[in-house]
Amino acid sequence: MIAGGEPGRQAGLRARQIDIGHADLGKSKFHGPGAQLREQLFFTIDVLPSTQDHPPILETRHVIWADEAACAATARSLAQCAAVREAVIELRGPLGAGKTTFVRHLLHALGVTGRVKSPTYAVLEAYELPESPRAGPIWHFDFYRFNDPQEWEDAGFRDIYAGAGLKIAEWPEKAEGLLPAPDLRIEIDFQSGDAAPGDDADDANGGARAARFIACTARGRELLP
Ligand SMILES: Nc1ncnc2c1ncn2[C@@H]1O[C@H](COP(=O)(O)OP(=O)(O)OP(=O)(O)O)[C@@H](O)[C@H]1O
Ligand SMILES: [Mg+2]
Known part of the structure; x- marks a missing residue:
């Protein structure tokens, strides 16, 4: 416990x-x-509630991204919200759906310069924004390969979630029971009839995605597109 x-x-x-x-x-x-x-x-x-399994849903918005440029536009508008700097955001969706792509556009819009790497292997990539008015840390997690709950303590993930900055996590379901309930949950999926990247069908329709933004807190509501 x-x-x-x-x-x-x-x-x-x-x-x-x-x-x-x-x-x-x-x-x-x-x-x-x-x-x-x-x-x-x-x-x-x-019947005991788990905030991770069933965070309260305050409001939901659906967005269709016809292509990656549309995904980038949503990320840019999210970056404009002051509340994003202290938000806990989780991204769900199948492999290749566009979770890292969305984070990449968001972080660049927030002022991160240079490469935004996928944290799939490292679990965590950390950034520090020196520039006012958005100064502060950004923590980008990918829990896909996270399989040792002890690492939650040892690697200081619990302290990170208790501390300042934007915390954004891909594959939160792999750290279920450890992560706090998010302010915002973003679910990205291939648009109906679409296929995973690399498939002929996907190449043909240009990579449309369906994104669902779910606000779980008042702060999350401020972040809705
Ligand atoms: N509308 C779109 N939105 C986001 N990405 C798109 C879109 N259309 C095409 N793509 C492409 O789909 C790929 C998504 O890969 P990405 O690494 O972001 O997926 P992921 O969800 O993070 O996968 P993983 O679960 O492996 O971490 C990228 O190559 C991106 O350019
Ligand atoms: Mg990813």
């Missing part, structure tokens, strides 16, 4: 540790005395 974590986060961890998985709540899986009590206990744990 993580000490001092927010209640929802702790609840998520408890549920995972006990591995209730897909408990069939309608039928008893236990036999003998106390079975009913145990079933009740499992049910109680199952």
Whole structure:
């Protein structure tokens, strides 16, 4: 159990540790005395909210990006919001959907110069914006290869999330139960009928994407396109 974590986060961890998985709540899986009590206990744990699994949804916006230029335009308008500097943002979507591409455009619009590398292998790429009015750190995570929860503590990720700056994470589902609930969740997917990069179908239709922006906090609402 993580000490001092927010209640929802702790609840998520408890549920995972006990591995209730897909408990069939309608039928008893236990036999003998106390079975009913145990079933009740499992049910109680199952309904505890996890902010990571089910962050509150305040507002949702759908955007279609016909091409990468449209993705860049949305990223630029997000960079104009002052609230982005302290935001927790997560990006979901299949491989090659455009998560890093969106971050790349966002960071460049915020003033990051030079290359914005995908953190797929390093898990974290950090940036410092020296220029006012947007000075401050930016933390770009990719949890795709994150598989050791101990690293959350050892690498200081918990401290980063508790500290200042923009925190933006790809593949947050791979660090489920550890990450705090985001201000903004962005889900990117290939536009219906589209295919993954490299497929002929994708080359033919120019890389259209469907993006869903989900505000989970008041700050997240300020960030909606
Ligand atoms: N509308 C679009 N929006 C974003 N990227 C697009 C778009 N159309 C084409 N692309 C291209 O799709 C690719 C997306 O790759 P990217 O690395 O950003 O994906 P990813 O979601 O980060 O994948 P991974 O899960 O592997 O990290 C890039 O080559 C980008 O140029
Ligand atoms: Mg990526």
